Amino acid sequence: MTVTEAPPAPPGPVVHKTSVRRKLVPYWLLLPGILWLLVFFALPLVYQASTSVQTGSLEQGFQVTWHFQTYWDALTEYYPQFLRSLLYAGTATVLCLLLGYPLAYLIAFRAGRWRNLLLVLVIAPFFTSFLIRTLAWKTILADGGPVVEFLNVIGFLDVTSWLGLTAGDRVLATPLAVVTGLTYNFLPFMILPLYTSLERIDPRLHEAAGDLYAKPATVFRKVTFPLSMPGVVSGTLLTFIPASGDYVNAELLGSTDTRMIGNVIQSQFLRVLDYPTAAALSFILMAIVLVMVTVYIRRAGTEDLV
Amino acid sequence: MSWIRRNFVVIAGIITLAYLIIPNIVVMVFSFNKPAGRFNYSWQEFSLDAWKDPCGVADMCGSLTLSLQIALWATLGATVLGTMIAFALVRYRFRARGTINSLIFMPMAMPEVVMAASLLTLFLNLGAELGFWTILIAHTMFCLSFVVVAVKARVMSMDPRLEEAARDLYAGPVQTFLRVTLPIAAPGIAAGAMLAFALSFDDFIITNFNSGSTVTFPMFVWGSAQRGTPVQINVIGTAMFIIAVLIVVAGQVISSRRKKTALPK
Numbered sequence: 001m002t003v004t005e006a007p008p009a010p011p012g013p014v015v016h017k018t019s020v021r022r023k024l025v026p027y028w029l030l031l032p033g034i035l036w037l038l039v040f041f042a043l044p045l046v047y048q049a050s051t052s053v054q055t056g057s058l059e060q061g062f063q064v065t066w067h068f069q070t071y072w073d074a075l076t077e078y079y080p081q082f083l084r085s086l087l088y089a090g091t092a093t094v095l096c097l098l099l100g101y102p103l104a105y106l107i108a109f110r111a112g113r114w115r116n117l118l119l120v121l122v123i124a125p126f127f128t129s130f131l132i133r134t135l136a137w138k139t140i141l142a143d144g145g146p147v148v149e150f151l152n153v154i155g156f157l158d159v160t161s162w163l164g165l166t167a168g169d170r171v172l173a174t175p176l177a178v179v180t181g182l183t184y185n186f187l188p189f190m191i192l193p194l195y196t197s198l199e200r201i202d203p204r205l206h207e208a209a210g211d212l213y214a215k216p217a218t219v220f221r222k223v224t225f226p227l228s229m230p231g232v233v234s235g236t237l238l239t240f241i242p243a244s245g246d247y248v249n250a251e252l253l254g255s256t257d258t259r260m261i262g263n264v265i266q267s268q269f270l271r272v273l274d275y276p277t278a279a280a281l282s283f284i285l286m287a288i289v290l291v292m293v294t295v296y297i298r299r300a301g302t303e304d305l306v
Numbered sequence: 307m308s309w310i311r312r313n314f315v316v317i318a319g320i321i322t323l324a325y326l327i328i329p330n331i332v333v334m335v336f337s338f339n340k341p342a343g344r345f346n347y348s349w350q351e352f353s354l355d356a357w358k359d360p361c362g363v364a365d366m367c368g369s370l371t372l373s374l375q376i377a378l379w380a381t382l383g384a385t386v387l388g389t390m391i392a393f394a395l396v397r398y399r400f401r402a403r404g405t406i407n408s409l410i411f412m413p414m415a416m417p418e419v420v421m422a423a424s425l426l427t428l429f430l431n432l433g434a435e436l437g438f439w440t441i442l443i444a445h446t447m448f449c450l451s452f453v454v455v456a457v458k459a460r461v462m463s464m465d466p467r468l469e470e471a472a473r474d475l476y477a478g479p480v481q482t483f484l485r486v487t488l489p490i491a492a493p494g495i496a497a498g499a500m501l502a503f504a505l506s507f508d509d510f511i512i513t514n515f516n517s518g519s520t521v522t523f524p525m526f527v528w529g530s531a532q533r534g535t536p537v538q539i540n541v542i543g544t545a546m547f548i549i550a551v552l553i554v555v556a557g558q559v560i561s562s563r564r565k566k567t568a569l570p571k
Contacts, residue, residue, distance in 0.1 A: 025394075025398065026394040026397075026398035026400045027394075027400070029390040029391065029393055029394035029398075030390070030391055030394045030406065032387050032390065033387035033388060033390055033391040033450060033454075034391070034406060034409065036387060036446065036447060036450065037409055037410070037413070037447065037450065038409075040425065040428070040443055040444070040446075040447040041409075041412070041413055041421070041447055042409070043428060044421075044424035044425045044427060044428040045424050047424065047427045047428045047431050048423065048424035048427045048428075051427045051431075099318075099321075099322045099325065100322060102314070102315050102318035102319045102322060103318070103319040103322040103323060105315050105319070106315050106316060106318075106319030107319070110315060110316060110319075116558055118323070120551065120554050120555070120558075121323060121326070121327060122323070122326060123554070124330075124547060124550055124551050124554065125326055125327065125329070125330050125547070126504060126508075126550075127504065127546050127547055127549070127550030127551075128330055128333060128543040128544070128546050128547045129507075129508055129523065129524055129527060129542075129543060129546065130508055130510070131510055131524050131527040131528060131531075132333055132527055132539055132540070132542075132543040133329040133330065133333065133543070134329075135347075135527070135531060135535060135539075136329035136330075136332040136333050136336075137329060138347050139332050139336060139347045139348070140328065140329065140332055142347060142348060145348075184325065184326070184329070187322070187325070187326060188326070191322075237415070241415060241416070241417055242417060242418060244417055245417025245418055245419040245420060245511075246417075246418075246419075246511075247419065247511070248510060248511070248528075252531055262417070262419045262511075265419050265423055266419065266514070266515075269423055269426060269515065270514070270515065275427065275430070278423060279423065279424075279427060282419065282420045282423040282424065283420075285417060285419070285420060286416060286417070286420045289415075289416065289417055290415070290416075293415060
């Protein structure tokens with residue numbers, strides 16, 4: 001990939017000096033921002049690509065040796081963490097959709113004058129640092145705390161332990177805690193796009209469907225849900241993409257058995273200082289996410305995302 | 307049973323809302339705790355100590371100030387650059403529009419850890435010293451796309467005839483921009499700026515990679531999860547929550563008053 005300047009103004013009939021200047025306006029508007037993105041977003045990816053095929057050590061320096069073996073080694077060594085990341089992020093996305101849809105629906109159609117208050121309540125938690133809120137889950141899910149005791153009494157933890165989601169009568173440091181944290185952290189990213197697309201639906205369509213003898217469930221299945229698809233697609237993307245690379249929840253609420261690929265990349269880069277492996281891992285993650293997102297958008301069939 | 311079925315949406319919605327709000331309530335309640343050990347995870351006894359002395363922890367308020375500074379500068383940079391891009395994309399037809407659109411979309415379609423790691427390789431290769439400037443550069447970069455999207459949405463819904471009308475009334479291009487275009491686009495720009503501020507202030511992953519030994523507030527919270535969490539963290543969290551709610555409520559009141567005074571005319 002090469003760094004390209006903004007292309008020159010398209011050639012056109014030069015009538016006045018002012019019209020030439022006017023044609024250059026969009027390029028002058030774009031130049032600073034696009035340059036910033038090229039230098040600090042695109043160029044770093046080039047550097048990372050080159051780092052991923054280097055060999056060497058921190059003491060002796062790294063050289064580009066086109067050592068593609070790093071990719072294979074990284075993949076074979078860390079495929080459990082990759083699979084776990086996709087599994088946790090996927091589960092969290094589905095849970096966000098199941099939990100977020102009723103709330104978005106409630107705000108869009110049933111809230112009346114409470115609508116603005118509910119929207120504030122969805123956005124407001126954002127303003128407390130998400131790390132502080134994630135740490136609060138340590139208190140909520142504490143061993144022997146009321147939540148865990150309750151789940152234990154109703155036998156929920158027996159089921160989840162049998163499924164391998166929890167261990168004994170603990171929730172902290174188990175997959176359940178990590179998925180709970182992920183779902184919690186990315187829920188507003190699901191609710192807001194869902195709300196935006198639901199709010200655009202004309203309620204008279206519901207009345208019309210009802211007048212045509214459709215049951216409420218049929219109205220939802222045939223009218224509401226299809227019309228909210230743009231919200232579902234952008235909500236699932238806004239949840240899944242950040243969740244797949246997240247390492248905060250796995251670190252704060254999980255254990256070494258729940259490490260996600262983000263945790264591996266972070267420790268390879270910042271603690272082990274094995275830059276080639278870290279860069280290769282990060283590229284594999286990027287490739288997986290890009291492929292999945294592209295396939296998903298094709299299948300869901302929405303082009304007007306942004 | 308039929309009552310439950312009829313009100314299913316309300317019940318499910320309230321459960322989700324509770325899930326969203328409960329951690330904030332826990333943060334608030336535990337800001338009045340007097341922890342026994344280094345960690346503030348279990349309830350001991352009621353105390354106002356932390357509220358009386360919110361900056362009583364070494365380095366915490368310094369990290370808070372640093373985060374505010376970075377967020378303000380990153381917001382300024384991303385808002386100016388992003389607004390310019392948004393105007394160019396909506397108002398002008400030119401070549402490479404598609405390429406530029408996807409370049410702007412890409413940072414949002416990528417896990418944050420990938421961006422964080424690749425920026426670090428750039429800075430390492432350039433031999434840049436990690437700290438304030440590298441954090442600022444990174445924050446401006448990832449906030450930029452969000453500003454573009456927010457401003458674009460607003461500019462797209464603007465009626466271009468308003469500007470034509472201004473020009474017909476002999477307003478120069480500068481005057482038209484300052485007195486017609488900018489005021490109409492302002493809500494979109496403000497929304498983009500607020501989003502950028504919130505994203506930058508709260509960012510952890512990108513900062514974690516590119517901060518070196520510089521400690522922003524999220525970095526301080528992260529470190530405290532290993533060393534011991536002071537109650538003051540909960541005080542700051544609670545204060546942030548309350549300030550945000552007050553700002554939103556005040557905005558609502560002002561806009562509803564404006565509507566009321568505008569209507570009778």
